[in-house]
Amino acid sequence: MTGSVDPQTRIAIVFLLQAITAGALFTRVPDIQAGLALSEAALGVALIGQPVGNLATLFVASAVLEHAGTRRIMLFGLPMLAICAGLAAVAPNSIALFAVFLVYGSAFALTNLAMNVEADRSEAAVGRRFMNRCHGVASAGLLLTSLFGAVLRGAGVAPSEHLVLMTVPIGVGALALILPLQPAPPRLHDGTRPRRFIAIPTMMTLLLVGFVLSGVLLEGGARAWSIIYMRDSFTAPDWLDSLALSAFLATMAVGRLLADGWTERYGPPTVARALMALACLGLLIVVLAPVPIAALFGFALIGLGTSVIYPLTLSAAARLKDRPSSENVAAVTMASSMIVLAAPAVLGSIATHYGIRMTFAVLVPATMLSFALAFVLSPKRD
Structure with a gap:
């Protein structure tokens, strides 16, 4: 049966499985914290392992991918x-938890690069776009697995x-999907830039980072601050506050x-x-909303707008022809990840000193920057 599944569907399901794994893990982080009796500070140090592993690996991820291939x-x-x-879930202390998140971040960086590069190569092979659809499947999977984790x-x-029992279906699913996969051929490039071990x-790619800036900031802001915004801005039940993030994720998935x-x-x-x-x-x-329903509508528009x-x-990074597509995708991902790493502290400081609504108001210029830099997505670069 698996042999009848086309490569594009296989890649989309890989996106889904990765999202299910990530959503399941981070939904249970509060329970892992309670089980280890960790303070917020100790948990924060342990969680730093994920971005550290991610960024350290992204520097060399392109070279690893070009050597090992997307399928492997x-x-x-x-x-x-x-x-x-x-x-x-079974880590005995915060040091072990940090080490696990370090490895997780590294594996996430490599897998994320491989599946995005393979999706782009398959787009080129079939002559039709489906990168957004892959990310839409991932967004839907993240939403569903978060709700399942809450249940x-x-x-x-x-x-x-x-989490331990989840490893079996994810592992079996990965083997069934990826073993029969025939990777698409790499995109051709003119080789005008020397091949580098580190994705500089x-x-x-910096222009593309400027364009994607609003997307990563808005997504990070909605995930971290939307429920807090609802709680601090209105007198409403907890379930209504929680709908802010759900509205954002749902419209993001639909848009993609x-x-x-x-x-x-x-x-x-x-x-x-x-x-x-x-x-x-x-x-x-969201900044001006007088009632909760208006705010929920605003978060839904933000989710659709950033989708x-x-x-x-x-896709635009992969279609540049100056060097292998994996190198450009890794460079953009690495630079945007650095922004995401710094954003929570900056937005948190703004919320503390100027109020939670101002946290979202300061993101308006970022959307204007993305609007102005949209020309970098021109299909003439295909």
Whole structure:
């Protein structure tokens, strides 16, 4: 049966499995903290392992991918993510938890690069876009696995039972999907830049980072601050506060699932500008919302507006012809990850000194920057 599944569907399911693993792990982090009796500070130190492993690996991820190939990396990386999730649930102390998250971050960086590069190569092979759809499947998977994790938490299921048992279906699914996969041929490039072991950003990739800036900041801001915004801005039940993040994730998933058709019809720059205008409108509604329903509508617009920013950026990076696509994708991912690493502290400081609404107000200029830089997505670079 698995032999009848086309390569594009296989890649989309890889995105889904990665999202399920990530969502399951981070849904249970509060329970892991309680089980180890860690303070917020100690947990924060342990969680730093993930971005440290991610960034350290991204420097050399392109060289590893060009040597090992996308199929081998996905075949190794996807089960490793599930294994790390299981190990995090049974870690005996904060030092062990840091080590697990360090390995998790490294495996995530490699797997994420491999599946995005393979998705782009498959797009080139079939002549149709589906990168946004892959990310849409991942967004839907992240939303569903987060809700499932919440149900298990409510039912009193231990994180060790949840995460350790998850490794088996994820591992079996990865083997069934990836072993029969025939990787698409790499994109051709003109080799005008020397091949480097470390993925150094170029001027074009830095422009792409400027474009994706609003997407990563808005997504990070919504994930970290949307529920807190609702709690601090209105007098409403907890379940209504929680809907802010759900509204954001749901419309982001819908936008990504539909965006490939829009992109093929109207072109990446036009689609990006239209959706960034929606994101900016959503931000303004959130900043000025007088009632919770208006705020929820604003977060839904932000989710839809930012839905295509990251996938379109990766596609544009992969289509540059100055060096191997994996090197450009790794450079963009590395630079944007550095921004994400610093963003929570900056936004948190703004919220502390100027109020939670101002946290979202300061993101409006970032959407304007993305609007202005949408020309870097021009299909003339294919």
